[in-house]
């Protein structure tokens with residue numbers, strides 16, 4: 001309960017911070033990066049200051065990346081859900097995912113032949129798959145397989161859920177990482193590589209779609225994420241109340 005409260009306060013604080021500051025901060029960064037580029041062009045090729053200016057440019061790009069992550073995190077309220085099919089979402093983003101994971105990793109899709117109608121924000125669910133793919137890539141530096149499978153399962157009271165199972169054959173994670181994976185700013189990556197926002201964004205999006213996500217992982221063997229999304233039925237499509245307001249994770 002304590003932990004749940006702490007987590008929800010943290011999520012809320014980050015959300016507010018992101019909404020209030022990220023946009024203005026981005027403008028400041030644009031100025032820094034812009035002047036760094038002008039300086040770079042003005043400096044003679046043999047200037048010893050070139051390297052320093054280059055570092056300013058790299059650091060401001062890194063800060064811009066972090067800001068974009070924060071903006072994505074705070075954008076959780078703005079949803080534009082539509083009726084679509086889970087297989088369709090995967091097929092739409094497939095080529096992009098291939099680029100994300102790179103050529104050493106094989107993308108496998110195992111899609112259920114029947115339609116899995118859902119009422120979701122397409123861009124946001126694509127974002128979920130992209131974030132999962134980026135982490136899978138980082139977990140498989142020597143290559144491997146990244147698999148996206150879809151399924152259908154009962155959800156009690158006659159309801160049903162669409163399931164998306166995303167797995168990799170990467171290095172897996174220890175128990176602490178598994179427990180903290182959805183926490184904003186939690187990262188095990190070296191400075192400059194990870195922001196710790198990818199999975200917090202994933203969690204927020206799935207939560208907002210009234211779905212759920214869980215992780216299982218074996219160090220040395222790989223990781224599997226199971227995402228459940230409410231299936232669009234005649235009743236729910238009439239009510240169209242599939243979209244929940246954002247709530248922070250429950251521990």
Ligand code: ADP
Nearest residue numbers: 135139172187188189194195196197198199223
């Ligand atoms: P980041 O990728 O910036 O570190 P994330 O929120 O996306 O932030 O992930 C948090 C942490 O969870 C990562 O640093 C990593 O330790 C762990 N993680 C996420 N996905 C995987 C995965 N597929 N395999 C192993 N570890 C993972």
